[in-house]
Amino acid sequence: MKFFITGGSGLLGERLATIASNDDEIVLSHNSNPTKNTIKCDITDKNEVEKVINKNKPDTIVHCAAMTDVDLCEDEIDIAYRINSDGTRNMAQAAENIGAKIIYVSTDFVFDGDKGYYSEDDEVNPLGIYAKSKYDGEVQLKKYSTNWAIARVSVLYGWHKKANFTTWVINQLRSNNSINIVTDQINSPTYADNAGEAIFEIAKQDKNGIYHTAGNDRINRFDFTQKIAEAFNLNKDLINPTTSDKFIQKAPRPRDSSLNVNKIKKELGFTMETCSESLERMANCK
Numbered sequence: 001m002k003f004f005i006t007g008g009s010g011l012l013g014e015r016l017a018t019i020a021s022n023d024d025e026i027v028l029s030h031n032s033n034p035t036k037n038t039i040k041c042d043i044t045d046k047n048e049v050e051k052v053i054n055k056n057k058p059d060t061i062v063h064c065a066a067m068t069d070v071d072l073c074e075d076e077i078d079i080a081y082r083i084n085s086d087g088t089r090n091m092a093q094a095a096e097n098i099g100a101k102i103i104y105v106s107t108d109f110v111f112d113g114d115k116g117y118y119s120e121d122d123e124v125n126p127l128g129i130y131a132k133s134k135y136d137g138e139v140q141l142k143k144y145s146t147n148w149a150i151a152r153v154s155v156l157y158g159w160h161k162k163a164n165f166t167t168w169v170i171n172q173l174r175s176n177n178s179i180n181i182v183t184d185q186i187n188s189p190t191y192a193d194n195a196g197e198a199i200f201e202i203a204k205q206d207k208n209g210i211y212h213t214a215g216n217d218r219i220n221r222f223d224f225t226q227k228i229a230e231a232f233n234l235n236k237d238l239i240n241p242t243t244s245d246k247f248i249q250k251a252p253r254p255r256d257s258s259l260n261v262n263k264i265k266k267e268l269g270f271t272m273e274t275c276s277e278s279l280e281r282m283a284n285c286k
Ligand SMILES: NC(=O)c1ccc[n+]([C@@H]2O[C@H](COP(=O)([O-])OP(=O)(O)OC[C@H]3O[C@@H](n4cnc5c(N)ncnc54)[C@H](OP(=O)(O)O)[C@@H]3O)[C@@H](O)[C@H]2O)c1
Pocket: 006, 007, 008, 009, 010, 011, 012, 013, 029, 030, 031, 032, 033, 034, 041, 042, 043, 044, 063, 064, 065, 066, 067, 068, 083, 087, 105, 106, 107, 108, 134, 153, 154, 155, 156, 157, 162
């Protein structure tokens, strides 16, 4: 199968390329941060998207590219919508033109966090600009593609040159720095490699619809940080519990945006990993 992966310079895109089967052909794209394996494709440029997709003719597009800085999105509203919403529309139209499937990577932030442990058919209520623009991407996808899937993830982590929450914690604890971590934000931390495996499974089983491809936990950030310390044999005493009201964050965060991952198990026979399983895998991989 031939895959075209946007966001190839980002965490998930790069991990997808790393774990792909040797039988598959992978084309990875970037926007402003080229790597030796990526080609340029600015998803906000409709003509460029069409040209690149028509030339490469993938069977499946995995659309990971996004403006992912949640707080920056609050300041750069137009750019957030241009990338997360219009960019997804451009990818969906280009996929449809060549009869390709498109899998859009979305987020637990489409939910407001009041209920927690959300299923795919729960009602969305995105709170901030990042969340709203990513949800708008879901709307555009459904409008312009007839062969789509949505893979929602939560707090992505894994080895990558740019820090993510987990690699930041590892670096801080290795440097003997104490860190304050909130106890009142709950989600389903997702190992990028495991989300990637789930996404390839959706493609191979040719599924349509929404799937929660997140970690198999409902866990608060402080407890997750403790698990990181355990998996990497680091000093847990450096981790102090705190609460969100002590931090000024521009964008609103859902209180509990944890995701129920039963649907992918039931329909695809694919069980998402718990964070203990994933962190052990991550620790053994570097
Ligand atoms: N990170 C999380 O905790 C999290 C949580 C829930 C959902 N998600 C979703 O998961 C997906 C992957 O996230 P990630 O953390 O792997 O992302 P990331 O590491 O922040 O990388 C973002 C990627 O998007 C690309 N991009 C940005 N603007 C672009 C444009 N105009 N045209 C083309 N590419 C553009 C970047 O390319 P350049 O660097 O080359 O410009 C980069 O490759 C995203 O859709 C995100 O919304 C992430």
